Amino acid sequence: MCGIVAYAGVRAATPILLQGLRKLEYRGYDSAGIAIHRKDGIKIYKQEGKVSNLVDSLGDYQHDPDHEQAHVGIAHTRWATHGPPTTANAHPHPAGNGRIALVHNGIIENYRGLKAKLAAEGHIFLSDTDSEVLAHLVDHYYEGDLLEAITKALKEVDGTYGIACICEDEPGKLIVARKGSPIVIGLGDGETIVASDASAIISHTRQAIYLDDNDIAVIEDGKVDIRTLDSSPVQRDIADIDWSADAAEKGGYEHYMLKEIFEQPEAIRNAIRGRVDAERGTAVLSGLGLTPRELVEFHRLLIVGCGTSLNAGLVGEYAVEDFAAMLGEVEQAAEFRYRNPIVGSKDLVVAISQSGETADTLAAVREAIDKGAMVAGLVNVVGSTIARETGRGIYLHAGPEISVASTKAFTCQVSVLLMIALKLARGRRMSLQNGRSIAQKILNIPSLVERVLAKNDEIAKVAEHFVKFENMFYIGRGYMFPVALEGALKIKEISYIHAEAYNAAELKHGPIALLDENMPVVALMNKGPGQEKTVGNVEECRARKAPVLGVITEGDDEAREACDWVIEIPECPHFIATIVATTALQLFSYHVARLRGCSIDQPRNLAKSVTVE
Ligand code: F6R
Numbered sequence: 001m002c003g004i005v006a007y008a009g010v011r012a013a014t015p016i017l018l019q020g021l022r023k024l025e026y027r028g029y030d031s032a033g034i035a036i037h038r039k040d041g042i043k044i045y046k047q048e049g050k051v052s053n054l055v056d057s058l059g060d061y062q063h064d065p066d067h068e069q070a071h072v073g074i075a076h077t078r079w080a081t082h083g084p085p086t087t088a089n090a091h092p093h094p095a096g097n098g099r100i101a102l103v104h105n106g107i108i109e110n111y112r113g114l115k116a117k118l119a120a121e122g123h124i125f126l127s128d129t130d131s132e133v134l135a136h137l138v139d140h141y142y143e144g145d146l147l148e149a150i151t152k153a154l155k156e157v158d159g160t161y162g163i164a165c166i167c168e169d170e171p172g173k174l175i176v177a178r179k180g181s182p183i184v185i186g187l188g189d190g191e192t193i194v195a196s197d198a199s200a201i202i203s204h205t206r207q208a209i210y211l212d213d214n215d216i217a218v219i220e221d222g223k224v225d226i227r228t229l230d231s232s233p234v235q236r237d238i239a240d241i242d243w244s245a246d247a248a249e250k251g252g253y254e255h256y257m258l259k260e261i262f263e264q265p266e267a268i269r270n271a272i273r274g275r276v277d278a279e280r281g282t283a284v285l286s287g288l289g290l291t292p293r294e295l296v297e298f299h300r301l302l303i304v305g306c307g308t309s310l311n312a313g314l315v316g317e318y319a320v321e322d323f324a325a326m327l328g329e330v331e332q333a334a335e336f337r338y339r340n341p342i343v344g345s346k347d348l349v350v351a352i353s354q355s356g357e358t359a360d361t362l363a364a365v366r367e368a369i370d371k372g373a374m375v376a377g378l379v380n381v382v383g384s385t386i387a388r389e390t391g392r393g394i395y396l397h398a399g400p401e402i403s404v405a406s407t408k409a410f411t412c413q414v415s416v417l418l419m420i421a422l423k424l425a426r427g428r429r430m431s432l433q434n435g436r437s438i439a440q441k442i443l444n445i446p447s448l449v450e451r452v453l454a455k456n457d458e459i460a461k462v463a464e465h466f467v468k469f470e471n472m473f474y475i476g477r478g479y480m481f482p483v484a485l486e487g488a489l490k491i492k493e494i495s496y497i498h499a500e501a502y503n504a505a506e507l508k509h510g511p512i513a514l515l516d517e518n519m520p521v522v523a524l525m526n527k528g529p530g531q532e533k534t535v536g537n538v539e540e541c542r543a544r545k546a547p548v549l550g551v552i553t554e555g556d557d558e559a560r561e562a563c564d565w566v567i568e569i570p571e572c573p574h575f576i577a578t579i580v581a582t583t584a585l586q587l588f589s590y591h592v593a594r595l596r597g598c599s600i601d602q603p604r605n606l607a608k609s610v611t612v613e
Contacts, residue, residue: 002029002076002077002078002079002091002105002196002611003029003076003077003105003196003197003200004074004076004103004105004162004163004176004183004194005017005021005024005074005075005076005193005194005195005196005200006073006074006103006164006193006194006219007020007071007072007073007074007174007191007192007193007194008072008173008174008192008219008220009190009191009192010071010190010191011071011191012068012069012070013036013037013071013072013073014036014061014070015061016193016204017034017073017075018051018054018055018058019203020193020195020200020201021034021054021075021076021077021200022051023197023200023203024195024196024197024199024200025050025051025077026199026256026608029078029079029607030049030078030079030080030085031046031047031048031049031077031078031080031085031086031087032049032051032054032075032077032078032090033046033047033054033075033090033091034046034054034073034075034076034092035073035092035094035101035103035166036070036073037070037071037072037073037166037168037171037172038066038067038069038070039066039069040066041098041099041168042098042100042101042166042168043070044094044098045057045058046087046090046091046092047090048085048087048090049085051077072171072172072174073166074092074101074102074103074164074165074174075103076091076104078090081107081130081612082130082131083127083128083129084128088126088127088128089127089128091104091129092135093126093127093129093131093134093135094126094135095123095135095136095138096136096139096142098168099142100135100138100139100142100165100168101135101165101167102134102135102163103131103163103164103165104130104131104161104162105160105161105162105163105196105611106160106162106180106181106611106612107159107160108130108131108133108134108157108158108159108161109130109157109159110157110158110159111130111133111134111159114137114156114157115136118133118136118137118140121140123136130159134153134157134161134163135165137156137157138150138153138165140153141153144169146165146167146169146170146173146175147175147216147218150163150165150175150177151216151229151231154177154179154216154229155229159180160179160180160181160359160611161179161180162176162177162178162179162181162182162183162196163176163177163183164183164194172221173218173219173220174192174194174219174220175216175217175218176211176216177211177215177216177217178211178214178215179213179214180213180359180362180385180611181196181357181611182197182357182384182385182611183196183210183215183217184196184197184198184201184208184210184211185209185211185217185224186201186202186204186205186207187207187208187209187224188222189222190222191204192219192222193205198241198243198381198383199402201241202243206240206242207238207239207240207241208239208240208383209226209236209238209239210236210239210383210388211226211236212234212388213385214228214229215228215229215234215236216228216229239382242382243399254594255590255600255601256402256403256601257403257405257407257494257586257590257600257601259403260402260403260407260408261407261408261583261586261587261590262453263398263399263408264411264412264446264449264453265447265449265450266446267396267397267398267399267408267412268408268411268415268446268579269446270397270398270412271396271398271415271416272415272416272419272442272443275416275419276419276439277439278439278440278443279436280426280432281426281430281432281433281435281438281439282435282439283419283420283423283426283439285394285419285423287376287393287394287395288392288420289392290348290374292427295348295427296427296428298326298346298347298348298374298424299326299327299346300326300327300329300346300348301317301326301327301328301347301348301350301420301421301424302328302330302331302343302347302349302350302368303328303329303330303331303351303352304331304333304336304349304350304351304352304361304364304365305330305333305351305353305361306332306334306358306360306610307406307610308354308410308486309352309353309354309358309409309410309413310330310332310333311410311482311485311486311489312352312409312410312413312417312482313330313350313352313417314330314481314482314485315479315482316417316420316421317329317330318478318479318575319417319421319479319575320421320424320425322421323421323422323425323430324421324424324425324427324428324429324430325425325428325429326424326425328421331364332360333351333360333363333364334363334364336367337363337364337367341368341371343368343373344371345372345373345374347373348373348374348376349365349368349374349375349376350375350376350377350378350417350420351365351368351376351377351378351379351390352379352417353378353379353384354379354381354396354398354406354409354413355379355381355384355608355610356377356379356380356381356384356385356386357386357609357611358386358609358610359610359611359612359613360610360613362385362386362389363613365377365386365390366389369389369390375390375392376390376392376394377390377392377393377394378393378394378396378417380395380398380412382395394416394419394420396409396412396413396416397412398412401608402608403601404602404603404606405490405493405494405589405600405601405603405606407490407586410486410582411445411449411579411583414578414579414582415442418438418442418576419442422435422438422439422442425438441575441576442576444576445576445579445580448569448570448576448579448580449579449580449583451569451570452569452570452580452583452584452587453583453587455567455587456587458567459567459584459587459588459591460591462549462565462566462567462588463591463592463594463595464591465547465549465564465565466520466549466588466592467592467595469497469518469519469520470518471499471518471519472488472491472497472498472519472520472521472522473488473499473502473507473511473514473515473519473520473522473546474487474488474499474500474501474502474523474524475501475503475504475521475522475524475534476501476503476504476523476524477503477504477529477533477534478528478529478530478574479528479574479577479578480524480528480530480574480578480581481501481503481504481524482578483524483581483585484502484503484522486582487524487582487585487588487589488500488501491588491592493603493606494593494598494600494603495592495593495596495598496596496598496603496604497592497596504523504530504533505537507537507541512540515541515544515546516545516546517545517546517547519546520546520547520548520549521538521541521546521547521549522548522551522585522588523537523538523548523549523550523551523563524551524577525538525551525552525562525563526551526552526553526556526559526577526581527553527556527559528574528577529574531559535558535559535562538550538562538563539562542562542564547564547565548562548563548564548565549563549564549566549567549588550562550563550565550567551566551567551569551581551584552566552567552568552569553568553569553570553571554568554569554570554571556568567584569581569584
C-alpha cells in the first residue's frame with residue numbers, strides 16, 4: 001500500500017526521503033515521488049515504477065546545492081487506487097500553482113463532489129486521484145495559514161487519510177494528519193522524520209509519537225505541536241520503538257521471506273515467552289485484561305481477520321471448540337462489518353492483524369465495540385491502530401515482517417490462539433493434567449519448527465517438480481484444512497500458480513472434475529484424526545492421474561506409498577501440526593516461486609498493509 005515519508009530538520013531532506021521510500025518498498029507500490037522546499041520554491045519529482053527510477057531521474061542530487069540546502073520535504077510511494085500507476089497520478093500533488101504540495105494515504109470518498117466544486121472555481125486537475133482533490137481543497141482554504149487551511153479541508157472530507165503537506169509561503173513547516181491511516185512521527189536531534197510505517201524511521205530514531213485519528217501535527221524547528229481537528233491542543237505519548245534496524249534488514253538471506261521463515265522458532269519463542277504456565281497447565285495472557293471469572297462468562301469466541309490472519313483464525317475456531325468446548329467462530333472482517341452481525345456482551349471478539357492497520361479488520365473492531373462486545377487485538381505491530389483502539393490484547397512479538405507474504409505472523413498468531421484456547425479451556429472443563437499436556441506441547445513448537453527448517457534443501461528439491469504447473473489443489477481435514485487454505489494462499493501470491501484449497505471431503509462434490517495429470521494435489525495427510533480418510537481421497541486423486549505431494553508424518557511408509565513426492569514433518573498432534581506443516585508449505589511455496597523467477601518479497605498487485613477496503 002501507499003507509503004509516506006516526510007522530513008523537517010537540519011540535514012538535506014532528499015537523501016533521507018529517498019532512503020525512507022526504499023524502506024517502504026516492501027509494502028508494495030507502483031510509483032514514487034518527493035517534494036522538497038528549495039530556496040527557489042517547492043519542487044516536485046515523481047516517476048512511475050520503482051524508487052530507483054525516481055533516484056535516476058534526480059541525477060547527481062547529492063552534489064546539487066539546491067538539494068543540499070532543502071531541509072524540508074515530503075515523499076510517497078503510491079499503490080494505485082484511483083487512476084492507473086502513471087507519473088501524473090504519483091504523489092506529491094501540487095496545488096495553487098505549486099505553492100502547496102501534499103501526499104496522501106487512504107481514500108477520500110467524497111472526492112468527486114469536491115472535485116466538481118473546485119473545478120467550477122477554476123482549479124485545474126492534473127491527475128485522476130482523490131488525493132489531488134485534497135491538495136486543491138487545502139489551497140482553496142489557504143489564506144496565509146497552512147494549519148487553518150488543512151483543518152478546514154479535512155473537516156470537509158469523508159474517508160480516510162494520512163497526509164503530509166508543505167507550503168511555499170511557510171518554509172520550515174511540515175504538517176501531518178491522520179484519520180484511519182497511520183502516521184508515526186520520529187523525534188530526532190533537532191529534526192523530525194515522519195512516516196506511515198516505523199520501518200522508515202528506525203535508522204534515525206527510536207523515539208516516536210503515533211498520531212491518533214483526527215490529530216494534526218505542526219512540525220517546525222524540531223518541535224511537534226499536536227492538535228485535534230477541532231483545534232484543541234493534545235499531548236500524545238512518546239513511544240520507544242524496540243525494533244532494531246538490523247531486524248528490518250535481510251541478514252544475509254536472499255529474500256526477506258526466507259529470512260522470516262527461518263526466524264520462526266525465535267519469533268514463536270518470543271510469542272509464547274512468559275505466557276505458558278506449564279505447572280498450572282494454562283496460559284498467562286495479562287494483555288487481555290480479563291479475570292478467569294470474566295473469561296468464563298463469554299459464550300463465544302468470535303475471531304475476525306483477513307487473508308493469512310483469517311486462516312490463522314480458523315485454527316483458533318477449531319482449537320477453542322476442541323479444547324474449551326466453547327462456541328468458536330471465525331469471520332472474514334469485511335463480511336462481518338457489512339452484514340449487521342449478531343454480536344454483543346457475551347462475545348469475546350479477537351481481531352487478528354499482523355499490521356494492525358487492515359481497513360476491514362479495523363472497521364470490524366469498531367463495529368464489535370459499538371455492539372457492546374469485548375474486543376481484543378492479536379497484533380504484531382506495536383502502537384498500530386487496531387492495538388490502540390482495542391486497548392487490550394496480545395502482541396505477537398514476531399518482530400518486523402517485511403515480506404509481503406506473511407509467514408512468521410501466521411505461526412505466531414496460531415501459537416497465541418492455542419494459548420487463548422488453553423486459557424478458556426482451563427476456566428471451563430479442561431483438567432489440570434490435560435492443560436499441562438497441551439502447555440508442554442505449545443512449549444515444544446519452536447523445536448519442531450526447527451526440525452522442519454532443517455529440511456529446507458529437501459523441500460527445495462521437491463519444489464523443482466512443481467515449477468511447470470499452473471494450477472494446484474490443496475486438501476486437508478479438520479485442523480489441517482486451514483493449513484491447506486494457507487498453503488494455497490502462499491503459493492498463489494508468490495509464485496502466481498492458481499491454487500485452490502478444499503476440505504478433502506469436498507473434492508468429490510465438484511472439484512474432482514478438474515483432476516488430471518496437470519493438476520497436482522498437495523495433501524495434508526500427517527498422522528491424526530481423519531488421516532485415513534484423506535489417504536482415501538488421495539487414492540481417488542491418483543486414480544485420475546493427479547500427481548500428489550503428501551505432507552506426511554516422518555516414517556509413515558503407508559502414507560508415503562500413496563504419494564508421488566512427500567515432505568515429512570515430525571510427529572505431533574494436529575493442532576500443533578498447523579504450525580509445523582505450514583512452515584513446510586511456506587518453504588515449498590518459496591522455492592517454487594524462486595525457481596519460477598518471481599519477485600518474492602514484492603509480489604505483483606499485492607501490498608503489505610491493506611489500509612483501503
Ligand atoms: C498473505 C498476507 C495477507 C494478509 C492480510 C491481512 O500472505 O499477507 O493475506 O494476511 O492482508 O493483513 P494483516 O494481518 O496485517 O491484517
